[in-house]
Amino acid sequence: MNYDSPQGTTTNFSANRAFIQFAGFTIGTVQSFYDFYQSPASSFFAPPASNTGDRGWKVFAYTAQYGNGFSATFSIEESRSFPTGGNIPNAGVINTNLGNLPLGVNNPDNDRAKQRFPDLVQNWRVDQTWGSAQLMIAAHDVSGGYYAANAGSLLTAAGFTPAPCSGVTAGFLGGLGGPGTAPGTVTGSEPCGHPADKLGWAVGGGSRHNVGTSGDYFQWQVNYTQGAVRYAAFTAPGAFSPIQLNGQNLGYGIFSDGVYSNATGDVQLTTAWGINAAYDHLWLPNFRTSIYGFYGRFEYGANANLAICNAQTRPNIGLSPFATPSGTPGSIAFTPVQVAQGQCNNNFNWWVVGSRTQYNFTPWFYVGFDVIYQKLETASNGTFATFSALTGAAKPTAVYQIKDQDNYGLRIRGHRDIVP
Numbered sequence: 001m002n003y004d005s006p007q008g009t010t011t012n013f014s015a016n017r018a019f020i021q022f023a024g025f026t027i028g029t030v031q032s033f034y035d036f037y038q039s040p041a042s043s044f045f046a047p048p049a050s051n052t053g054d055r056g057w058k059v060f061a062y063t064a065q066y067g068n069g070f071s072a073t074f075s076i077e078e079s080r081s082f083p084t085g086g087n088i089p090n091a092g093v094i095n096t097n098l099g100n101l102p103l104g105v106n107n108p109d110n111d112r113a114k115q116r117f118p119d120l121v122q123n124w125r126v127d128q129t130w131g132s133a134q135l136m137i138a139a140h141d142v143s144g145g146y147y148a149a150n151a152g153s154l155l156t157a158a159g160f161t162p163a164p165c166s167g168v169t170a171g172f173l174g175g176l177g178g179p180g181t182a183p184g185t186v187t188g189s190e191p192c193g194h195p196a197d198k199l200g201w202a203v204g205g206g207s208r209h210n211v212g213t214s215g216d217y218f219q220w221q222v223n224y225t226q227g228a229v230r231y232a233a234f235t236a237p238g239a240f241s242p243i244q245l246n247g248q249n250l251g252y253g254i255f256s257d258g259v260y261s262n263a264t265g266d267v268q269l270t271t272a273w274g275i276n277a278a279y280d281h282l283w284l285p286n287f288r289t290s291i292y293g294f295y296g297r298f299e300y301g302a303n304a305n306l307a308i309c310n311a312q313t314r315p316n317i318g319l320s321p322f323a324t325p326s327g328t329p330g331s332i333a334f335t336p337v338q339v340a341q342g343q344c345n346n347n348f349n350w351w352v353v354g355s356r357t358q359y360n361f362t363p364w365f366y367v368g369f370d371v372i373y374q375k376l377e378t379a380s381n382g383t384f385a386t387f388s389a390l391t392g393a394a395k396p397t398a399v400y401q402i403k404d405q406d407n408y409g410l411r412i413r414g415h416r417d418i419v420p
Contacts, residue, residue, distance in 0.1 A: 017056050024063050026075075029056040033075040034121045034231060036134045036206040037221030042278035042290035044370040044411045047352040048233040049276045049294065050204065050223055061121075069128045075121040080140060080230035081257075093144045093258045093267060113143035113194070131217065133207035142200040142227040144260040144267050147192035195260045198267040200227025206276075215285070220277040227257045227269035233296055233350075242350060242376055243330075244405040245395050250387060251378030251405035252332065253348035259304035261311075268304035273297055286360040295351040309334060309344035312385075332400075333386040349377035364417040374407040 019028025032052045039049035046053065061075035093113075123136040206221030223232040233255065243252040258267040278292035300308065312334050334344045351374070358368030380402045389397040 019059075024065070026059060026061045026063065029058055032057040032077055032121065033059060033061055033073045033123050034077075034136045034138050034202070034204065036136070036204070036208075037219055037276045037278075039276065039292075042219075042280055042292045043354055043356050043372070044368065044413050045352075045354060045372050045409065047276075047292065047294045047354070047372070047374075048274060048296055048350065050202075050221065050231050050234050050274075052234060069126050069132075070124075071127075072124045073122070075123075077119045077121050079115050079119050080138075080228065080234065081115070093142060093256065093260060113141075113145050113197070116141055116143070116197075129210070131207060131209040133205075135205045136203070138202045138228060138231055140200040140202070140228040140231070140257070141197075142257045142267055142269060143197040144195045144258070146190050146194045147260075147262050192262070195264075195266045198227060198258060198269065200225070200257055200269055202226075202228040202231035204231065211279075215282040215288075216280060218277075218279045220275070222273070222275045224273040226271055227267070229255050229257055229270055229272045229298070232272040232274040244376060244407060245387075245400070246403075246405060248398070249401040249403040249405075250332075251376045251403060253298060253350060253376065253379055254300075254308065254346055255298070259300065259307055261307045264303045264307050268301050268307075270304070271297075271299040271301075287358075289355065289357045291353075291355050293351070293353045295349070297347075297349050299347045305344075305346050306339070308346050309339040312344060313339060330390045331388050332402075333388070334380070334383070338383060338385075343383040344380050346379045348379040349375075351375050351377075365415065367414045368412075370409075370411045370413070372409045372411075374409070376405040376407070378402055378404050 017029060019026055019030045021027075032050075035051050037049055037051060039046045039051045040053060058078040059075050060077075061073050063071055063073040065071050119141075120139040121136065122138075123134055125134040126132060202223060202225040204221060204223040206219065208217055208219040210217050225231045241253060241255045244250060256270050258269050260267045274294060274296035276292070276294050278290055280288055280290040282288045312332060313336050338344055352372060354370060354372035356368060356370040358366055360366040381404060382402065384399055384401050387395070387398060387400045389395055
């Protein structure tokens with residue numbers, strides 16, 4: 001609770017679990033009923049998974065019990081939309097008319113359609129002495145806001161008169177900040193219309209198997225999604241798109257539920273699938289080691305990929321192929337020639353392996369360490385692009401080679417519950 005406020009005394013309450021259960025109903029903040037694999041149970045890093053984690057998720061659900069451990073739940077849930085805007089790559093839907101796409105940057109959501117209905121989740125589950133298993137499906141609203149108006153001023157200065165809602169020129173020029181240019185409308189333009197509403201979906205399955213009698217277990221889950229990326233990768237990357245810089249090279253990927261522009265004609269759903277697996281071994285009742293892994297694949301259709309690539313270009317009138325004009329901080333830029341030759345390809349893979357060891361001194365106090373290796377098999381591998389520096393960041397604006405990235409990590413954690 002918080003009792004301090006500039007306007008006087010107020011009371012706020014925040015909890016990651018607060019719910020009511022009665023007669024089969026569950027109402028409140030709990031774990032999503034789509035979730036099965038428990039990423040935090042085997043790793044301090046909590047690698048990508050569908051798991052909504054410790055924070056919980058708002059649900060209104062009904063569970064039917066059929067006996068012998070079999071059950072089914074229908075749940076109306078908080079939408080798994082990205083918390084950022086329609087013109088950046090960790091948005092629920094990318095409006096490529098808006099131009100340069102910043103990587104890994106969080107901004108307010110200004111351009112996706114308002115939420116019309118919550119996510120709908122259904123699972124079928126069995127819990128018995130050998131372990132448990134679950135099948136699940138989900139439906140998710142993936143609708144875009146208005147198409148962007150034409151930026152246009154640079155083309156007008158060059159002797160062209162672009163149409164006010166031209167997808168090509170808006171996608172090509174929107175978001176530019178250099179002299180003589182004007183950015184496209186950040187929030188879209190009502191006269192330009194909007195794409196048709198689109199429904200995304202996800203399907204998954206997993207099981208957990210008890211091994212021996214000492215408490216060992218093996219768990220896994222696989223997910224396949226169309227326009228519902230956070231059902232494949234919620235836990236760690238749910239709030240950002242991956243980007244890593246290393247010397248004069250970088251790797252990146254773009255998380256989105258869909259892509260739209262005047263050029264695509266509608267919302268093009270992003271395909272994402274992932275698999276998680278972990279084995280936990282108990283050396284002693286209070287001493288354990290886990291081995292875990294994740295592999296994810298994220299794919300864009302031809303129209304969506306071309307729309308993103310066109311939004312990543314800059315006008316190079318009178319400039320060298322790798323000129324570095326002013327751009328949105330944190331974005332990368334390809335030349336139109338690179339796009340035409342197919343060097344810009346936004347499909348990417350991300351995989352993780354790691355191991356955690358933990359010792360519980362008491363049921364309420366533990367210490368452990370976790371080692372992890374991550375591989376980002378980057379989009380647009382092998383090509384070069386201009387990276388516009390983030391404000392206050394050490395990496396300068398320059399031309400970087402796009403390459404796969406390796407990342408190693410070590411985390412040491414001590415945890416003490418104040419209230420048992």
